[in-house]
């Protein structure tokens with residue numbers, strides 16, 4: 595069966611310096627993959643390259659997503675074809691409410707749909723995620739706590755219903771309780787849509803006890819040096835990255 599995402603020998607550089615040095619990865623629809631690795635190993639570079647950030651130059655390699663040549667698509671088409679990236683540090687934007695923002699991204703995906711349809715979906719998702727309706731009246735991320743910013747990202751994920759969600763260090767800056775809440779929201783979304791495919795990027799193994807991966811990859815110095823089952827994350831917890 596064709597995989598949802600196939601990355602083949604990807605080489606990527608920033609300002610002439612090569613960051614990804616031959617990454618290959620295959621992910622089937624509905625799987626949860628974790629990409630772990632020390633700071634600076636290239637995890638965010640991979641995430642942003644998948645999304646189409648213009649800073650990254652592709653020197654070699656192929657990426658196939660859902661039967662399409664992803665590298666040929668501009669960023670907005672990548673979003674519309676079902677890739678979602680949750681930001682490590684979401685932007686604060688004064689003057690636009692979270693509700694209005696969610697409505698606009700919903701409209702981009704479902705042109706011509708009415709506000710009632712959106713409101714029904716929003717109410718359903720707020721309920722699933724245990725969020726109060728007042729939450730979406732606040733301006734986009736303005737004054738949100740670390741946990742609330744991540745909840746807002748997860749709410750976008752719930753509204754957009756992508757095929758592939760990339761969560762780049764969704765655990766950064768969260769205390770254990772906030773981490774548990776965010777992970778439980780992601781698990782609820784996954785339960786309502788088992789085909790949702792997840793790439794969880796982290797350098798702490800802890801998140802993987804709440805969001806249990808099918809496959810764990812270790813990235814070091816721009817390549818995947820090891821792949822295994824969730825036990826690999828536990829080995830990292832015990833022994834660090836010097837495997």
Ligand code: ADP
Pocket residue numbers: 608609613631632633634635636637638639640649
């Ligand atoms: P990770 O997410 O694993 O911490 P990154 O992908 O952010 O790693 O970074 C990989 C490497 O790319 C690091 O050596 C970093 O210094 C370099 N890098 C990242 N962003 C830039 C940039 N905008 N300009 C130059 N080098 C960068």
Ligand code: MG
Pocket residue numbers: 637638639762763
């Ligand atoms: Mg990073």
